[in-house]
Structure formats: C-alpha cells, structure tokens
Amino acid sequence: MxxxxxxxxxxxxxxxxxxxxxxxxxxxxxxxxxxxxxxxxxxxxxxxxxxxxxxxxxxxxxxxxxxxxxxxxxxxxxxxxxxxxxxxxxxxxxxxxxxxxxxxxxxxxxxxxxxxxxxxxxxxxxxxxxxxxxxxxxxxxxxxxxxxxxxxxxxxxxxxxxxxxxxxxxxxxxxxxxxxxxxxxxxxxxxxxxxxxxxxxxxxxxxxxxxxxxxxxxxxxxxxxxxxxxxxxxxxxxEEVGEAPRAKKTPVKKTMSKKRQAAGEAEVAPVIKKKRSTKGKPVAARRISLDKQVEDATEDEEDTVEGTVDKVSHVPVQVAPIMDDVDMIIGQVISESAGLSANKTGGSTSKVVGEIVAPAASSKKRAEEHM
Structure with missing residues (x-):
C-alpha cells in the first residue's frame, strides 16, 4: 500500500x-x-x-x-x-x-x-x-x-x-x-x-x-x-525520434516440413516403370510348342488342299475346256498354298505340290484315252 x-x-x-x-x-x-x-x-x-x-x-x-x-x-x-x-x-x-x-x-x-x-x-x-x-x-x-x-x-x-x-x-x-x-x-x-x-x-x-x-x-x-x-x-x-524511419522487417522464408517436401518431390519426379518380369517356359519347351503349332497348321493346310482336289476330281469329264479349268485350279491352289505355308520348310512345300500335280496328270491322261 x-x-x-x-x-x-x-x-x-x-x-x-x-x-x-x-x-x-x-x-x-x-x-x-x-x-x-x-x-x-x-x-x-x-x-x-x-x-x-x-x-x-x-x-x-x-x-x-x-x-x-x-x-x-x-x-x-x-x-x-x-x-x-x-x-x-x-x-x-x-x-x-x-x-x-x-x-x-x-x-x-x-x-x-x-x-x-x-x-x-x-x-x-x-x-x-x-x-x-x-x-x-x-x-x-x-x-x-x-x-x-x-x-x-x-x-x-x-x-x-x-x-x-x-x-x-x-x-x-x-x-x-x-x-x-x-x-x-x-x-x-x-x-x-x-x-x-x-x-x-x-x-x-x-x-x-x-x-x-x-x-x-x-x-x-x-x-x-x-x-x-x-x-x-x-x-x-x-522530432528526430518521432520521424525516424521504421526498421524494415526481415523477410521470413516459408519453410515446408520434410514430410510435405518429400511428397512434393514425389509428385514432380518422373515415374520409372519397372519392367515386368514373367517366368516363362524353358527354351526347349517353347521350341517344342512352336513346332507343334507349325505341324498343326500344316495339317490344316493339307486338308484344305486335298478337299479342293477332291472337288476337282468329281467334275464331269469334258474336252479342252476341262483342261483349262484344271490348270487354272492347280495354279490357284499352288498360289494360296505358297502364302499359307511360308513358314514351312522347302521339303513340305514340294510334297504338297507334288500331291496336287499327280492327280491332275492322271486326270489329263484319262481324258486323252477317251478321245
């Protein structure tokens, strides 16, 4: 007090x-x-x-x-x-x-x-x-x-x-x-x-x-x-004190937390895609499977060719015009077979051609005998 x-x-x-x-x-x-x-x-x-x-x-x-x-x-x-x-x-x-x-x-x-x-x-x-x-x-x-x-x-x-x-x-x-x-x-x-x-x-x-x-x-x-x-x-x-300029404030730098900064960097950084590694079959197994697919494709082509030949063989026998049709069919079949069997070996192609030519020759011989 x-x-x-x-x-x-x-x-x-x-x-x-x-x-x-x-x-x-x-x-x-x-x-x-x-x-x-x-x-x-x-x-x-x-x-x-x-x-x-x-x-x-x-x-x-x-x-x-x-x-x-x-x-x-x-x-x-x-x-x-x-x-x-x-x-x-x-x-x-x-x-x-x-x-x-x-x-x-x-x-x-x-x-x-x-x-x-x-x-x-x-x-x-x-x-x-x-x-x-x-x-x-x-x-x-x-x-x-x-x-x-x-x-x-x-x-x-x-x-x-x-x-x-x-x-x-x-x-x-x-x-x-x-x-x-x-x-x-x-x-x-x-x-x-x-x-x-x-x-x-x-x-x-x-x-x-x-x-x-x-x-x-x-x-x-x-x-x-x-x-x-x-x-x-x-x-x-x-007056000198009253009119004294104000001190400039020191700029404050804004800082981000490490956690937020890390997140930002993750967004900016390019994403690197990892190559997917798959476990495949051994080389020998893949080769066997490929050969199997080629073989199946060859059998399908042969069936197609044989079916076409059978149709030709059942055509009624005629004179010269028949010969022209046979030659045309043979050429068309050979052309289509060549595109489908591009991956086959040379021996397989010759076999198919040979099988097609042989029936065609016999058909031609029979036609000459009738004449």
Whole structure:
C-alpha cells in the first residue's frame, strides 16, 4: 500500500537543488519557495508504512474534517491545522479560473520552446525544460495524478502560470481539498502525500507511530536526480525520434516440413516403370510348342488342299475346256498354298505340290484315252 503512495511522489531537497548549474531551473525552484510551498514539498522525508496504510483504510470526510483511526485512536485533521503545519498561504485566489488572462497569454509565449505560442492544454515537448520539470512536480507531488505525464492539463498550466508570476494563491485550501478527495471512498483521486500525512500524525496526542522508513533516494530531487530527470525529459517527443524511419522487417522464408517436401518431390519426379518380369517356359519347351503349332497348321493346310482336289476330281469329264479349268485350279491352289505355308520348310512345300500335280496328270491322261 505504502509503495503505491510514494512511487510517483517527489520530495525536494532545497539545500541541494540550488547547486544545479542551470540558472533557469534554479529560478524555477526559487519560485516554489516564493509561492510558499517550501515546507510542504521539502518536509522531512520519513514515512511510517503501517500507520499510513491504516489511515487510508479507515479514512473519510466528516463535517469538512479528514477523520480516521489508527490503533484505536481517533485522528482529525482540519484545513487550518493542515495549512499551519506546512506554512501554506491561506489568502489569495481559490479558483484557478481567476488567474489573470494577461498573465496567461504571457505564459503561453514564455513556456513555449519555439517562437509559437503553446496552447493552454499542450504536450510537454512543446514547453521549455524548467517548465517540464515544474509540471511533473505539480502532477506528482501536489495533484498526485496517476497515469501518463506527457501532457500538460489546463489546471496545471494555470497553476504553473500562478507560480511563475507569483500570483497569490490560497494553497492551504487547494491542497487540503486534494487530501479530502484522497480519503473519500470510491474517489478517482489517487492517494499520496505520504510524508506530509506522517508529519501530521506525529502531532496527534497519544498516537505512537510504528517503524519508519526513509523516502526512496531516486524520488528526492537534488542536484544528481534533477540532472537525470532533465536528461530523460530532453528525449521526450523529439522530432528526430518521432520521424525516424521504421526498421524494415526481415523477410521470413516459408519453410515446408520434410514430410510435405518429400511428397512434393514425389509428385514432380518422373515415374520409372519397372519392367515386368514373367517366368516363362524353358527354351526347349517353347521350341517344342512352336513346332507343334507349325505341324498343326500344316495339317490344316493339307486338308484344305486335298478337299479342293477332291472337288476337282468329281467334275464331269469334258474336252479342252476341262483342261483349262484344271490348270487354272492347280495354279490357284499352288498360289494360296505358297502364302499359307511360308513358314514351312522347302521339303513340305514340294510334297504338297507334288500331291496336287499327280492327280491332275492322271486326270489329263484319262481324258486323252477317251478321245
């Protein structure tokens, strides 16, 4: 709980900030003293974590007072006690809108980092370094704002104007109003004022505070930390950074899994057909089978020839015309037999021809005898 109350707060060590070598920043701190905020911003940097946690857990606002209980002891804080403890001015403006308009116009030119006037609501990069630092102090230590600090709000700009031109302001009323918002249940106001509340609790009669802790050194503004903050703020919103080209993205090569790649290669690669190997019969067996087929074909041809010859032999015997028909039939049979028996040996062909010629000769002899 306590860490959330101090993680954005600033405590100013006025004995050391004036050692900073920037005259404009030193002058800004001097204006805080002139305004009457030295005791509030530079009070002892000690806080009591457990007591502070209990104060906010039981805190509320009643009859304009901030009330709570710590260890069974009632705590009441009024606006007058609050202002007197830190020497805060109680006279002056109570409304930010009452800041003179002529001063506001001068601030718009004075705060600007360029020759152009800045808006009342602007970015920190648009104002000078000392006013960037002043804006952070107001946001973290007085208004206790949560969130981003890159922008300067209208209310903060008005307060910066009042501090810079030493406008009398009722700081007691303004800061006590912030404290009341802190202890109001369901309030959107962030909690803070850790070291200031502990200073107030020490003045409560009969209240004994527990173990104390020192405020974190990085949260204390002195010569060293101010130099670090300035270095960081110098890089806020620089045009060179904002206009820097984006780094090119490294192209990502799409890779396929080995399994998918193998499948692709299988599709592209030519398919090699394997020669079918059949188990055939031995050479001797195939030769015997071939001879058998030739022999069967020869027998069929012989039967055909013999049938043709028999038909010729039964033709009625006639004179010369018969002889012409016989010769024609013999020539036709010889021609057809030669085409069918091309694969036969020479001896087989001669045998067939001889068998055909012999009957034909005998038929011719018988015809001559009748004549």
């Amino acid at each position: 306590a860490s959330s109350l101090i993680n954005r707060s600033h405590h100013i060590d006025f004995d050391f900030v004036f050692r900073f070598d920037d005259a404009e920043i030193v002058q800004m701190f001097e204006s805080l003293i002139t305004t009457g905020l030295k005791e509030f911003l530079g009070c002892p940097a000690i806080f009591h974590e457990n007591d502070l946690t209990e104060f906010f857990a039981n805190g509320s606002v009643r009859d304009g007072l901030v009330v709570s209980t710590i260890g069974g002891i009632a705590v009441e804080i009024s606006e007058s006690v609050f202002a007197a403890t830190f020497g805060l001015p109680t006279e002056g403006l109570t409304d930010l809108l009452e800041v003179p308009r002529n001063l506001l116009s001068e601030a718009q030119s004075l705060f600007s980092v360029s020759e152009k006037e800045v808006s009342i609501s602007c970015l920190k990069k648009e104002i000078k370094m000392q006013y960037r630092l002043l804006s952070d102090i107001l946001a973290k230590s007085l208004f206790v704002k949560a969130g981003s600090f890159d922008a300067v709000t209208r209310d903060r700009f008005l307060l910066m104007t009042a501090i810079t031109f030493d406008v009398k302001f009722n700081w007691g009323n303004l800061l006590f109003g912030v404290l009341k918002e802190m202890v109001t249940p369901d309030s959107r106001q962030a909690k803070g004022y850790a070291i200031q509340i502990c200073v107030l609790l020490k003045n409560i009669p009969g209240l004994e505070l527990g173990e104390s802790k020192a405020f974190p050194a990085p949260r204390i503004l002195n010569e060293k930390t101010v130099h670090r903050i300035v270095s960081v703020n110098e890089n806020v919103g620089l």
